[in-house]
Amino acid sequence: MKYHTPSTFEDASALAASAPGVTRFLAGGTDVLVQLRAEIVTPDDLIDIKHIPGVKEIARTKDGGWRIGVAVSGAELGAHAELVSEWPGVVEGMELVGSTQVQGRATLVGNLCNGSPAADSVPGLVAAGATVTITGPGGTRELAVEEVPAGPGKTSLAKGEVISAVHLPPRGDNAGDAYLRFIPRTEMDIAVVGAAVSLRLDGDTVTEARVALGAVAPTVVLVSDAAAALIGSSLDDAALDALAAAATAACNPIDDKRGTVEFRTEVAGVLVKRAARIAYARAKGEK
Amino acid sequence: MTKVHVTTTVNGEEVEFLADPRETLLDCLRDKLDMTGAKEGCGTGDCGACSVTVDGTLVCSCLVLGVEAQGKKVETVEGIADGEELHPLQRKFIEHAALQCGICTPGFLVAAKNLLEKNPDPTETEIRYWLAGNLCRCTGYDKIIRAVQDAAAEMRGAA
Ligand SMILES: Cc1cc2nc3c(=O)[nH]c(=O)nc-3n(C[C@H](O)[C@H](O)[C@H](O)COP(=O)(O)OP(=O)(O)OC[C@H]3O[C@@H](n4cnc5c(N)ncnc54)[C@H](O)[C@@H]3O)c2cc1C
Numbered sequence: 442m443k444y445h446t447p448s449t450f451e452d453a454s455a456l457a458a459s460a461p462g463v464t465r466f467l468a469g470g471t472d473v474l475v476q477l478r479a480e481i482v483t484p485d486d487l488i489d490i491k492h493i494p495g496v497k498e499i500a501r502t503k504d505g506g507w508r509i510g511v512a513v514s515g516a517e518l519g520a521h522a523e524l525v526s527e528w529p530g531v532v533e534g535m536e537l538v539g540s541t542q543v544q545g546r547a548t549l550v551g552n553l554c555n556g557s558p559a560a561d562s563v564p565g566l567v568a569a570g571a572t573v574t575i576t577g578p579g580g581t582r583e584l585a586v587e588e589v590p591a592g593p594g595k596t597s598l599a600k601g602e603v604i605s606a607v608h609l610p611p612r613g614d615n616a617g618d619a620y621l622r623f624i625p626r627t628e629m630d631i632a633v634v635g636a637a638v639s640l641r642l643d644g645d646t647v648t649e650a651r652v653a654l655g656a657v658a659p660t661v662v663l664v665s666d667a668a669a670a671l672i673g674s675s676l677d678d679a680a681l682d683a684l685a686a687a688a689t690a691a692c693n694p695i696d697d698k699r700g701t702v703e704f705r706t707e708v709a710g711v712l713v714k715r716a717a718r719i720a721y722a723r724a725k726g727e728k
Numbered sequence: 729m730t731k732v733h734v735t736t737t738v739n740g741e742e743v744e745f746l747a748d749p750r751e752t753l754l755d756c757l758r759d760k761l762d763m764t765g766a767k768e769g770c771g772t773g774d775c776g777a778c779s780v781t782v783d784g785t786l787v788c789s790c791l792v793l794g795v796e797a798q799g800k801k802v803e804t805v806e807g808i809a810d811g812e813e814l815h816p817l818q819r820k821f822i823e824h825a826a827l828q829c830g831i832c833t834p835g836f837l838v839a840a841k842n843l844l845e846k847n848p849d850p851t852e853t854e855i856r857y858w859l860a861g862n863l864c865r866c867t868g869y870d871k872i873i874r875a876v877q878d879a880a881a882e883m884r885g886a887a
């Protein structure tokens with residue numbers, strides 16, 4: 442295995458594009474090293490992106506959104522008070538990843554590109570309408586986060602492409618988001634179901650919404666029918682029931698020791714309602 | 729396999745070693761620097777026995793490559809005592825019988841020290857969540873939590 446420390450994303454991309462064998466990027470390494478040591482994936486070339494200037498920065502963008510560097514750890518995200526107050530759902534998803542030790546290293550982009558359907562930070566990013574900048578051999582492009590996962594362990598990135606930043610849109614007024622997951626214990630487990638909701642209000646009425654589910658399909662999914670069930674409502678019982686029905690209908694989960702198909706589907710409906718209530722309360726300014 | 733020359737600082741002392749890029753920081757500490765305080769319980773980030781800090785951040789050294797330590801400041805359990813004088817956390821672990829077999833103890837000490845540096849007066853819940861990535865199969869945790877609380881109280885009193 443060759444270990445590389447490029448100082449630009451263009452160099453990282455060029456290294457990956459010309460590498461003949463198995464290539465991995467190294468962000469926090471909390472997936473890469475586990476797979477390396479278990480001999481699931483032994484990269485021929487390992488490209489550490491943490492030496493590229495700016496990868497540890499969280500910056501306000503001109504439009505009022507955020508640009509998050511690809512090596513920002515979960516702990517660093519959670520320590521950024523302004524970001525937490527604007528996008529609590531995005532941050533709480535990332536903060537659920539692993540222990541204190543894992544939080545010191547794990548990144549949003551690593552969580553996204555590892556391609557787990559149960560990745561805890563991804564539903565929140567999708568609900569938020571987050572995008573990524575991708576640097577490739579032909580230049581850069583922008584992609585919505587929901588377009589990145591392509592199946593368990595797979596992404597839509599082409600050979601030589603590396604994510605160079607994460608972008609959150611401007612939060613704006615009267616808006617809130619939330620992420621909840623179900624696990625059989627309170628810490629250190631893989632989501633059986635994850636649900637994220639982001640919405641905006643005009644008075645009591647939901648005017649915009651995005652709903653994403655994790656661990657109930659081969660990838661994290663954006664469920665537009667679930668969002669449609671919320672828009673125009675004041676989160677009354679009928680709207681919440683319609684939301685749960687739409688979320689349940691979007692489920693195509695696996696059966697495993699963590700949960701059966703029936704259980705995951707049922708829990709998706711329950712969690713999405715709870716997440717919607719929290720996002721709604723946050724949009725109203727309640728803590 | 730070409731080895732990489734790594735220069736890093738461990739517990740305030742500059743050290744160097746040659747690492748195969750696949751070797752973890754844990755392997756390098758234990759096998760090249762003879763610092764066997766950090767333990768390997770799982771090798772997959774689950775147990776925390778290998779906890780160290782890198783530039784002040786608590787990490788599992790089994791999930792950090794040795795080559796990543798280049799130019800960093802690493803702190804291990806070996807750096808906690810001041811010569812022969814034990815750190816309050818170490819004394820309190822002994823007083824409260826917060827260890828039996830002891831394999832988890834270096835990780836708990838490093839993690840607890842890092843917590844108290846950030847938060848000198850944590851609640852019991854904060855301590856339990858902070859240490860959730862440190863597993864102990866012997867003590868049942870309560871004695872560890874009491875030891876950390878007692879050490880924190882003593883350290884606040886001393887300050
Ligand atoms: C003990 C433990 C507990 C965990 N608990 C959870 C949990 O509760 N929830 C959860 O979702 N995950 C969990 N994980 C998995 C892991 O911590 C997360 O997926 C983490 O966010 C991965 O981020 P990383 O920076 O460590 O990624 P890395 O391991 O560095 O990389 C992961 C993948 O992303 C790719 N990659 C990294 N950066 C880029 C980039 N810039 N461009 C393109 N590709 C890139 C790499 O090639 C690799 O395939 C846990 C892991 C451990 C060890």
Ligand code: FES
Nearest residue numbers: 769770771776790
């Ligand atoms: S040995 Fe590193 S966490 Fe268990």
Ligand code: FES
Nearest residue numbers: 828830864865866
């Ligand atoms: S004392 Fe034996 S594992 Fe903790």
